Amino acid sequence: MTGKERMLNILAHEPVDRIGLYEHFWGDTHRAWQEAGHIKAGESYADHFGFDMDECWAFNLVADLDFVPKVVAEDEHTKTFLDGNGAVLRRHKFHDTTPEHIDFTVKEREDWDKMKHLLVPDRRRINFEGYRNAKRYAAEKGRFFVWSGVNVFESIHPLCGHENMLVGMALDPDWVREMAETYAELTVQLQQMLFEEEGYPDGIWYYEDMGYKGSPFMSPEMYRDIIEPSHKYTIDFAKRHNLPVIMHSCGYVEPLLPGMIEAGIDCLQVIEIKAGMDLLKLHKLYGDKIAFMGGIDVRVLYTNDYAAIDRELEAKIPVVKQGYNYVVHSDHSIPKTVNYETYRYFIKRALELGAY
DSSP: OOHHHHHHHHHTTOOOSBOEEOOOBOHHHHHHHHHTTSSOTTOOHHHHHTOSEEEEEOBOOOSOTTOOOEEEEEOSSEEEEEOTTSEEEEEESSSOOOOEEEEESOOSHHHHHHHGGGOOOOGGGBOHHHHHHHHHHHHHHTOEEEEEEEOHHHHHHHHHHHHHHHHHHHHOHHHHHHHHHHHHHHHHHHHHHHHHHHOOOSEEEEEOOOEETTEESSOHHHIIIIIHHHHHHHHHHHHHTTOOEEEEEOSOOGGGHHHHHHHTOSEEEEOOGGGTOOHHHHHHHHTTTOEEEEOBOHHHHHTTOHHHHHHHHHHHHHHHTTTSOEEEOBSSOBOTTSOHHHHHHHHHHHHHHTBO
16 A cells, blocks of 8 residues: 555544554754764655654744844854744753744734734745655655644734643633634634645644643533634544544643544544543544644653563554554654664554554
């Protein structure tokens, strides 16, 4: 089977030859493996490891497209800058990290009211050429091709920060609901512009980190009231065009999953073990409704211990492959502390266990 055929069947819970295969990596990893001679310059992970999927991140949702980011502070290890969302963020210079939130211009409804007029479907927000080339290349390689980007939760917090957003959910839910609706409408408008001009992908991948260790950022009731309607709006657009939807969420989001399923997702990714997620439990509870991608503890790969990797895979793959609805992936991204040979072994063993 081709990667495209395999992924379409997995997302539809139909028979396949083996489980699916995909992965994410920190940028440091590619550099380290390239410097060691394992991966050629310019070679993609998908080509090198034979992944079943390709992604293309085609949209820029920053509020002010014309704003040039400004460095406001710098030290030996970090750089702090002001961006087009009016956010002040600190990033590490030498390795990939989530940026530290320093300050935000948008803190409440009145600030949002001054910013929201910028969030319009401007063609400059779309990387038409990048999407076109990625789509063509995936087709040539027989891989499942997804448009990828953020959904509403991951669109809002770069503008106002998690703290202001979550306080707003409690004290001014109409404001946060309006922000979610604005970003949902913008996303669909941009998708319509792109897909009508360059053709539809095979599926949609939404990034939406709605949890942290041991808890979601919101209650299931808040999710259903404030976020789920916008999730449903964006997912309904995909479904009208027969596009399956994969939704990524780091953190503990099990309490939100029934609502996410109601909204229409076809697959949950990444199922983060150290945050409290349990792949086997979720597969038992919801395996008849959705597919799963991830849930293999990346900390086991950190050890570079093949026996430990065997134990992790043997405890999970034979179970979750039942129902033809699983794609092997770590429960986060692969860091450079994972040896290249270790990752090769991980793939080999997972696919052996995942054969039908």
